[in-house]
Amino acid sequence: MGYGRVVHTADRTIGSRQLAALLPAEVLARPGYRALADALRTLVLDGRVALHVRLPAERELAEAVGASRATVTGAYDLLRESGYVRSRRGSGTWTELPEGHAPVGAHALLGAGVHDAGEDPGIDLGIAAMGAPEDALTDALARAAPRLPALARTPGYHPFGLPDLRAAVAERFTRRGLPTRPEQILVTAGAQQALSLVVSLLCRPGDRVLTESPTYANALDALRHARLRTGSIAVSDAGWDMEIAESTLRQTVPRLAYTIPDFQNPTGALMPPEQRLRLLAATRATGTWLVVDETIADIALDVPAPPPFASLAPRGGADHVITIGSLSKTHWGGLRAGWIRATAKMVTELTAVKVAADMTCSVLDQLLALPLIDGLERSLPARLAQLRIQREALAGSLQRHTPEWSWQPQPGGLSLWVDLGEPVSSALSERAAAAGVHIGRGARFGVDPGTFEHRLRIPYTLPADRLDEGVRRLASAFHDGIPLPSAVDRPHWVA
Secondary structure, eight states, X not given: OOOBOOBOGGGOBOOHHHHHHHSOHHHHHSOOHHHHHHHHHHHHHTTSBOTTOEEOXXXXXXXXXXXXXXXXXXXXXXXXXXXXXXXXXXXEEEEOOOTTOOOTTXXXXXXXXXXXXXXXXXXXXXXXXXXXXXXXXXXXXXXXXXXXXXXXXXXXXXXXXXXXXXXXXXXXXXXXXXXXXXXXXXXXXXXXXXXHXXXXXXXXXXXXXXXXXXXXXXXXXXXXXXXXXXXXXXXXXXXXXXXXXXXXXXXXXXXXXXXXXSSOTTTOOOOOHHHHHHHHHHHHXXXXXXXXXXXXXXOBSSSOOOOOGGXXXXXXXXXXXXXXXXXXXXXXXXXXXXXXXXXXXXXXXHHHHHHHHHSXXXXXXXXHHHHHHHTHHHHHXXXXXXXXXXXXXXHHHHHHHOTTOBOOOXXXXXXXXXXXXXXXXXXXXXXXXXXXXXXXXXXXXXXXXXXXXXXXXXXXXXXXHHHHXXXXXXHHHHHHHSOOOOOOOOOOOOO
């Protein structure tokens, strides 16, 4: 089991062997200067090597990767020309971003949605989220408006969250089968902040953590930013390798484990109840905090929505489980309303961390979230029906335009985890961007560098016509610029 590590700005420098360990095997096998430059650029863009970090001297890196010094010199020259490093005589070569480039992680959110007036806005297949449901949002605004004047006469600081919202989230956990009190809920600005708060409280730089691979790319960014040593549990088309998970937990005793058991992002897999029980028992035995991300738990397209993960534990056996969630996937990512469900003591400790970070969440966002949570069971069926139609449309488009690609049917989630048949994901995403399609390459979801180069995550969160046009452009970029794989009869699926 390998452990990846982000090199943070606090380290200021990275050793040649440390950098070589982050490079893909194919680059080390045949270290050409262009391939080496591309790999180093990817490490910076993915956040594995932070900004303003000094790179090894050319001679040292050449020795570590088994290349000539001229190869490393050529790679550094390309990176300087493209703005990814800067050099100054006597001080070395340092990582940076080209002028006007989005910060690490932000480019995945900007996608094709930001453009000048009159320009082709492009097709954004990089974000697995829908626009807001207009009727539900309009109703929430109408119900929130009368409450705002009274709250506006107060200072507006509610570090734990509005009491009514905490009670509503707790009551929904209870309805789903996990008895929960309001004091066990902390309101956050989305699930990403929830994870960052948990990591900030429980982990220190260098701690070992365990996560799935592939997994949610922004969660990986949070773990790397905290300078944690990240191990992985493989999630394949067949699901979780629980024997490896149990073995890894016993051998490494990680401080924290992060999992998405419900329609896993990006694979869409649903963890069976018996595996949930095994993971609960294994993490409890090693004293590992288990963070369960339920952000996608309600996107159940072909099966009933699963009960809360922690509800499966015997009484008192889930105190080490911390559940996070939000309204980003069921409603709208622009509404920054999320939560943490944990013990009351843990919630108090997390609140102290949150106050130090941002004092309190937006009162207006919380007022909007309250009626949306109360009406979730009424509004969700229409959203799920829309997603089923769009999933079928995406599957049909893939069959028409890229019959050589394959994917595994899954019972829920927001995207297909598509197998391209060969490791061309990064090259394809760059060619697609030139064609006006923004899509995240498979390696963004992998714990270790160079993994999932044969995969793309393609969301079905856009209207059918936009999905078809996006796939058509992807197919054109694939067929025109990349040699086709050998003919293999792969199964396909239409919803």
